[in-house]
Amino acid sequence: MTSERPLDGDTLDASTAPDSAPASAVATAPPAVVDRPAPGGMGGQGQAGRARRTTSFLSLARAMFLGFRRDRAGLFFTLLFPLVFLIIFGGLFNNTGTYKQSVLEVGSVPLIDQLPADARAELGQVFKITKVTDRAAALDKVRNGDDEAVIEQVGDRIVMHYSAADATGAATVQGVMTSLIQNANVDATGQPPKFSLDSDSVEDKSLSYIQYITPGLLGYAIAIGATFGATSTLVTWRQKKILRRLTLSPVGVPTVIGARIVVSMGIALIQTAIFLAVGAGFFGLKLSHYWWMSIPLIFAGTLSFMSIGLLAGAKAKSMEAASAIANLITIPMAFLSGSFFPLDGAPGWLQGLAKVFPLRHLNTGMLDVMVRGKSPVSVLPEIGILLAFAVVLSTIAALMFRWDDI
Amino acid sequence: MAQTIRVDGVRKWYGDTHAVDGVSFDVEEGEFFGILGPNGAGKTTLLEIMEGLRKPDDGEVSLLGMRPWPRNPRLLPRIGVQLQASSFFERLTAREQIRTFASLYGTPPAAADHWLEVVGLTDKADTRTEKLSGGQAQRLSIACALVHGPDVVFLDEPTAALDPQARRNLWDLLREINNQGRTVVLTTHHMDEAELLCDRVAIMDHGNILKSGPPAALVRGLDAPTRIGIETGTVPVDGARQLFPDAEVSDDGVSLTVSTRNPAAVLSALADRNALRGLAVRGASLEDVFLDLTGREYRA
Numbered sequence: 001m002t003s004e005r006p007l008d009g010d011t012l013d014a015s016t017a018p019d020s021a022p023a024s025a026v027a028t029a030p031p032a033v034v035d036r037p038a039p040g041g042m043g044g045q046g047q048a049g050r051a052r053r054t055t056s057f058l059s060l061a062r063a064m065f066l067g068f069r070r071d072r073a074g075l076f077f078t079l080l081f082p083l084v085f086l087i088i089f090g091g092l093f094n095n096t097g098t099y100k101q102s103v104l105e106v107g108s109v110p111l112i113d114q115l116p117a118d119a120r121a122e123l124g125q126v127f128k129i130t131k132v133t134d135r136a137a138a139l140d141k142v143r144n145g146d147d148e149a150v151i152e153q154v155g156d157r158i159v160m161h162y163s164a165a166d167a168t169g170a171a172t173v174q175g176v177m178t179s180l181i182q183n184a185n186v187d188a189t190g191q192p193p194k195f196s197l198d199s200d201s202v203e204d205k206s207l208s209y210i211q212y213i214t215p216g217l218l219g220y221a222i223a224i225g226a227t228f229g230a231t232s233t234l235v236t237w238r239q240k241k242i243l244r245r246l247t248l249s250p251v252g253v254p255t256v257i258g259a260r261i262v263v264s265m266g267i268a269l270i271q272t273a274i275f276l277a278v279g280a281g282f283f284g285l286k287l288s289h290y291w292w293m294s295i296p297l298i299f300a301g302t303l304s305f306m307s308i309g310l311l312a313g314a315k316a317k318s319m320e321a322a323s324a325i326a327n328l329i330t331i332p333m334a335f336l337s338g339s340f341f342p343l344d345g346a347p348g349w350l351q352g353l354a355k356v357f358p359l360r361h362l363n364t365g366m367l368d369v370m371v372r373g374k375s376p377v378s379v380l381p382e383i384g385i386l387l388a389f390a391v392v393l394s395t396i397a398a399l400m401f402r403w404d405d406i
Numbered sequence: 407m408a409q410t411i412r413v414d415g416v417r418k419w420y421g422d423t424h425a426v427d428g429v430s431f432d433v434e435e436g437e438f439f440g441i442l443g444p445n446g447a448g449k450t451t452l453l454e455i456m457e458g459l460r461k462p463d464d465g466e467v468s469l470l471g472m473r474p475w476p477r478n479p480r481l482l483p484r485i486g487v488q489l490q491a492s493s494f495f496e497r498l499t500a501r502e503q504i505r506t507f508a509s510l511y512g513t514p515p516a517a518a519d520h521w522l523e524v525v526g527l528t529d530k531a532d533t534r535t536e537k538l539s540g541g542q543a544q545r546l547s548i549a550c551a552l553v554h555g556p557d558v559v560f561l562d563e564p565t566a567a568l569d570p571q572a573r574r575n576l577w578d579l580l581r582e583i584n585n586q587g588r589t590v591v592l593t594t595h596h597m598d599e600a601e602l603l604c605d606r607v608a609i610m611d612h613g614n615i616l617k618s619g620p621p622a623a624l625v626r627g628l629d630a631p632t633r634i635g636i637e638t639g640t641v642p643v644d645g646a647r648q649l650f651p652d653a654e655v656s657d658d659g660v661s662l663t664v665s666t667r668n669p670a671a672v673l674s675a676l677a678d679r680n681a682l683r684g685l686a687v688r689g690a691s692l693e694d695v696f697l698d699l700t701g702r703e704y705r706a
C-alpha cells in the first residue's frame with residue numbers, strides 16, 4: 001500500500017471493487033456549485049470581469065515574484081553579484097582620494113599651531129600632523145619612507161626635511177607649506193592680497209569614484225535583473241507548458257505581460273534601494289537633490305532591458321541557450337556603457353558605438369540626476385530613448401514570439 | 407439533447423504524419439466520453455483541437471455553441487483542461503499553485519484549498535510542485551483543471567501515473583463530477599477504465615476513429631466468445647479439445663484457455679471433472695473490439 005493518503009482517503013476494502021461507489025467519494029465530493037461562472041458572463045466585461053482581471057493580475061505577479069525570490073542562482077546574479085562588485089570597487093578605490101600626507105612637527109611650529117580653527121581643519125584634510133620631540137628619530141622615519149616630511153621652525157625660518165625618494169609626497173607637502181607661508185606673509189603686510197588663484201579640476205569635481213561607480217553598477221544590476229527576468233519567464237514558462245495552460249485560462253496576454261513588468265520594476269526598485277543604502281552607508285555616496293528622477297529613468301530602463309530579454313527568449317529552446325544569448329548581450333553592453341569604468345578615455349568610435357546600448361543611456365541619465373545634480377528635465381531625452389528601445393525591441397520580439405515548442 | 411461538442415471532419419497533419427485524419431463525432435451535454443487508443447493514435451492532438459489549443463488544418467469544432475479557435479475568452483471560463491504534460495508555475499508549492507489557478511478564474515482561495523483536500527494533497531500543500539511524486543503532480547494538475555467548476559472537462563490520460571488506489575479514487579471523483587451534470591471528455595490507454603467510466607467511447611488508431619458507441623454495445627456487437635482459463639496441466643490439451651469440439655483451445659504453458667460461445671456447458675463439464683484450479687472467466691472486452699478492428703493485439 002502507498003503511504004500517502006489515497007484520493008478520497010477511506011476504507012481500502014470498499015474501493016478494491018472497481019465500481020463500488022463508496023460513500024467516501026460522495027462525502028468529500030466537490031461542492032455541487034463551485035462558483036460556476038455565469039454562462040457567457042465571464043468574457044471580461046463588466047465589474048466582475050474587472051475584479052477577476054485584478055485578482056489574476058495580482059496572483060500572477062505574486063507567482064512570478066515568488067519564483068524569483070526562491071531562485072537562488074537568479075538572486076545571486078541580480079542582487080549579490082553586482083553588490084559584490086560595488087563593495088570591491090568601492091573599498092579598493094575609494095580611499096585614494098582621501099589619502100593624507102603624514103607630516104612630523106618637531107617641537108613647536110607657530111606658523112601651524114597659530115592658524116585659525118577653520119584653516120587648521122582645512123590643513124587637516126591634506127596633512128596628518130604628528131607632534132614629536134626627537135628630531136633625529138623623526139628624520140630617520142622620513143628617510144625610511146614612513147612619513148613624508150619633517151617640519152621645524154627656527155625663528156621666522158621654516159625648515160622642511162623630505163626624502164628625494166618620495167618626490168610626489170615631498171612636492172605636495174612643499175606646495176602646501178609654501179602657500180601657508182605666503183598667506184602668512186600677506187597677512188603680515190596688513191594689505192588684502194592683490195592676486196588670487198582658484199584652481200578647478202577639468203574632471204567633474206563631484207565625481208569621486210564611488211559617485212561614479214554606484215549608478216554604473218546599479219545600471220548593470222538592473223540590466224541583468226530585467227533581461228534575465230523576462231527571458232526566464234518566457235523560456236521556462238514555455239518549456240514547462242505553463243504558457244499553453246495560461247492560454248486556456250481567461251487571462252489575457254496583457255495581464256501576463258503587465259504582471260511581469262510590475263514584478264521586474266519592483267525588483268529594480270529593490271536593487272536601487274540596496275545599492276543606494278550600501279553606497280551611502282559604507283562608502284560615503286552623496287546623492288544630489290534630484291536623485292528621485294532616477295526612478296522614472298530606471299522604469300524606462302527596465303522596460304528596454306525586458307525587451308532585450310524577450311528578444312533573447314523568443315527563439316531559444318532552453319533556458320541555457322537563452323541565458324547564453326542574454327549574457328552575450330548584457331556583458332559587452334555593461335563594459336561599453338561605462339558601468340565599471342568611465343568611457344572618457346575611450347576612442348570616439350567606441351563612445352559612439354556605446355550609444356546603441358540602452359544601458360549607456362540609463363547610466364548617463366542616472367549619473368546626471370543622482371550625483372551630478374542636473375535638473376529633472378535634463379534626463380527626459382534619455383527616458384525617451386530608453387522607451388524607444390523598448391518599443392522597437394519588443395515589437396521585434398513579438399514578431400518572433402512562439403507560445404510553445406510544438 | 408443539446409450537443410455540447412461537435413467535431414466535424416477535423417484533420418491535422420504534421421508532414422507525413424496524419425495525426426488526426428478526418429474525424430467527426432458529437433458529445434452530448436452531461437455525457438462521459440472516452441477517446442481510446444494506443445500511443446500516437448492522435449488522442450492528444452484531437453483533444454487539443456477540441457480545447458482550442460491547436461488549429462485544425464481542416465474541419466470544424468463547436469464547443470458549447472462557440473468556436474474554440476481562435477482563442478475564445480468567453481468560452482475559457484467554462485472549460486477545464488488537464489494537459490498530458492503537467493504544467494505548473496516554477497518553484498510554487500501545491501497550495502500556491504492551485505490558488506493561483508483558481509484566481510485566474512476569480513475562484514476564491516477557500517475553494518482551491520477544498521480541491522486540494524478532494525485529491526488528497528492537503529498534507530503536501532506546502533511542498534513545491536517540483537518535489538511532488540508523479541502521481542501527486544497528476545492529481546494536483548487534475549484539481550487545477552476542476553477548481554473553477556467548469557461545464558466541460560478535458561482530461562488527457564488523467565490516470566496515467568496513478569497507483570491503483572489513487573486510480574479508483576479518481577474514478578469515483580470523475581463519476582461524481584459527471585453526475586453533477588458536467589460533460590467529461592478523457593483520453594486513456596486503459597480499456598478497462600473506458601469500459602467502466604464512459605457512456606460512450608471512440609476507439610482511435612492512426613488518426614482515425616475506428617468505431618464509437620457505448621462500450622457495452624461495442625462489445626456485444628462483437629459477438630465474441632467467452633474465454634475460460636484454468637491452470638495448465640489440470641486437463642490435458644488434447645483431452646480438452648475432445649471434450650469441447652466447438653470451442654477453441656489453446657495453452658500458453660501457464661493457463662489453458664477455452665474460447666466458447668457456450669460457457670455454461672464448458673464450466674459444468676470442467677466442474678464435473680473437478681478441474682477448476684485457477685479458474686478465470688473473461689467475456690469479450692474493448693480489447694477484443696480493438697483486436698477485431700485492427701487485427702492487432704492491443705498494447706497500450
Ligand SMILES: Nc1ncnc2c1ncn2[C@@H]1O[C@H](COP(=O)(O)OP(=O)(O)OP(=O)(O)O)[C@@H](O)[C@H]1O
Nearest residue numbers: 406420423425443444445446447448449450451452
Ligand atoms: N507538434 C507536432 N509535430 C509533429 N508531429 C506531431 C506533433 N504533435 C503530434 N505529432 C504526431 O502526431 C501523432 C499523434 O500524436 P498524439 O500526441 O496526438 O498521440 P496520442 O494518441 O496522444 O499518443 P499518446 O498515447 O502517446 O499520448 C504522433 O505520431 C506524433 O508524433
Ligand SMILES: [Mg+2]
Nearest residue numbers: 449450451490
Ligand atoms: Mg497523448
